[in-house]
Amino acid sequence: MGNAHYGTRTFVRSDAFFADRITADGRDGWPVEAGRYRLVVSRACPWASRALVVRRLLGLEDALSLAVADPIQDDRSWRFTLDPGGRDPVLGIRYLSEAYDARAPDHPGGVSVPAIVDVPSGRLVTNDFQRITLDLATEWRSLHRAGAPELYPEPLREEIDDVMEGIYRDVNNGVYRAGFATEQSAYEEAYAALFRRLGQVSRRLADRRYLVGDHITEADVRLFTTLVRFDAVYHGHFKCNRSKLSEDPVLWAYARDLYQTPGFGDTVDFDHIKRHYYRVHSGINPTGIVPAGPDPSGWQSPHHREGLGGRPFGDTGTPPGPAPAGEGVAEPATATGMRSA
Structure with a gap:
């Protein structure tokens, strides 16, 4: 989730420390490119869930791969224990912190999701949860599916x-x-x-x-x-x-x-x-x-x-297709019990 710190009386959410942008013209050094980046999320986190929803609505699943962290963190924060061998199969790392360290070993902030990682280098690109979805809607337009809605017209x-x-x-x-x-x-x-x-x-x-x-x-x-x-x-x-x-x-x-x-x-x-x-x-x-x-x-x-009135995807938009294989979410349990961990 987003970084935070606590004052003497109230909760304060920190700004993202890594605020590089992935843009169509690559002006921050990170050009939009299908298959180059990996989105790391926790399905528990509301900030990461924004990116999950936007990625689905815009049909970016093939262009931007997905890593889902375990909802339970340990002292090194987000970990890939849901994957075989406890490693993300694309990035090859056990903890998201490894991508943060590859970018800046002495970074002062915590390890938060959502995060986008550059697959070739294994380096974190951005953890700017406020900006990621806006850029997916605008800068990634060339990779949107046919019928994608205008989320930020x-x-x-x-x-x-x-x-x-x-x-x-x-x-x-x-x-x-x-x-x-x-x-x-x-x-x-x-x-x-x-x-x-x-x-x-x-x-x-x-x-x-x-x-x-x-x-x-x-x-x-x-x-x-x-x-x-x-x-x-x-x-x-x-x-x-x-x-x-x-x-x-x-x-x-x-x-x-x-x-x-x-x-x-x-x-x-x-x-x-x-x-x-x-x-x-x-x-x-x-x-x-x-x-x-x-x-x-x-x-x-x-x-x-x-x-x-109104149409969910606008006058010319269409619904996204089914979630890709391996990305579906199991049906929630009823009040009589939860799914097993």
């Missing part, structure tokens, strides 16, 4: 940026500010800002299907990755418990609409999400017990948002 960028800024501060990062607060006042400030913003977003979405314009944009991707985790981890684990997502008719329907859209729900792994938060955050959950609920079957219930 130029005429709407100012509005998208404005909407995303508030959502990032109060919702995406706000749940962390509440969950990791070390003083009551800091927690209450974050809690109040979170639910104030969720109320504003709910009112905005009451009569429109998507946050900006009439089809899915980057703003929807960024809100979704927090909403899909809300009842499973943020409501209880991070004490964001004024109400559940499923108790807000508008936001719950909106989130289900996106979840049922190809490219969204098929990237979500509730098992990875819950095991990471409840087992890694030992300061919040010292027993390491992972809750069996909530029952995820409600995510497939009818949402009835089609009546608001």
Whole structure:
């Protein structure tokens, strides 16, 4: 996940230390090139999940390969223990930190996902979670699938940026500010800002299907990755418990609409999400017990948002195809039990 540090009273998320960009003209020294780079994610992480969704929506699976880290970290952070022999089969490394060290052995930051690694050199290119998806939508255009949606359309960028800024501060990062607060006042400030913003977003979405314009944009991707985790981890684990997502008719329907859209729900792994938060955050959950609920079957219930108009992929866009072999996510367990680790 994104790097962070803790002040005397509140959680502060650090900027990405490696902010090089992969661009069409290669101006940072990293040109867009099919097959050259590998995207490293954790399915537990909301910031990495943005990249997973965008990669699927744009059809970049063949151009940008995928490495999925174990949701449980150790003292060297993200590790590839889900792969045979505990090594990423393309990069040949056991820990993502090896790619960071290949880039800068004395780098001061932590090891975060999402990260893009240059396969030939094994060096980290970027861990700029705020920029990666925007560049995938704009700089990687020549490699998009036919029918890919415009996730960051130029005429709407100012509005998208404005909407995303508030959502990032109060919702995406706000749940962390509440969950990791070390003083009551800091927690209450974050809690109040979170639910104030969720109320504003709910009112905005009451009569429109998507946050900006009439089809899915980057703003929807960024809100979704927090909403899909809300009842499973943020409501209880991070004490964001004024109400559940499923108790807000508008936001719950909106989130289900996106979840049922190809490219969204098929990237979500509730098992990875819950095991990471409840087992890694030992300061919040010292027993390491992972809750069996909530029952995820409600995510497939009818949402009835089609009546608001709009088309998920725009007037000329089409849904992405099925996830590539080996990238699918198993069906989530019901409330009667979780999938085994």
